[in-house]
């Protein structure tokens with residue numbers, strides 16, 4: 001199996017990772033954060049303790065900015081206010097990644113719904129990342145191979161979420177086992193899974209000059225293309 005180095009593959013691709021809660025970005029798409037110029041947007045930053053943890057964790061993985069909104073944990077709705085907040089941040093991003101609509105957590109579902117509305121008039125590619133509460137019927141359609149050192153870096157980042165450290169989904173073996181299952185689907189040792197909600201086809205075909213081509217450097221690769 002090959003050992004890709006996604007961190008070197010996409011120096012000019014800009015991503016916005018939308019995280020309903022302070023730990024969702026590091027749990028859902030740490031390899032995407034490493035592989036792109038990723039900014040992180042946390043929606044429910046109402047707890048000072050968890051905001052501090054989010055800042056420390058983001059610094060260890062992301063080269064971009066961390067923005068934090070103050071919605072209340074557990075009460076997110078796809079309101080006009082939330083959609084406008086997201087819409088205002090979208091220009092300039094090649095990829096927006098958020099939690100799945102098929103998710104048992106109400107804040108994740110609300111975020112997924114709001115993102116669909118927010119991106120409707122832009123060319124931005126919208127991806128769903130996997131969360132610990134993603135429902136079984138969610139099916140990935142794109143995979144980001146993980147390099148050999150990724151789990152080590154992820155572990156360091158995850159440790160910053162001290163208040164959540166007892167949660168089973170922060171366990172390294174849990175993460176590795178999921179990554180191995182997803183990697184097997186695309187012929188790599190380990191991979192992160194995504195569902196493509198919609199995409200600008202130029203990104204897939206490599207015809208958009210300023211964006212990196214997942215076809216030439218297979219990082220996000222649609223299953224149908226294989």
Ligand SMILES: [Zn+2]
Pocket residue numbers: 020021024105108
């Ligand atoms: Zn969450």
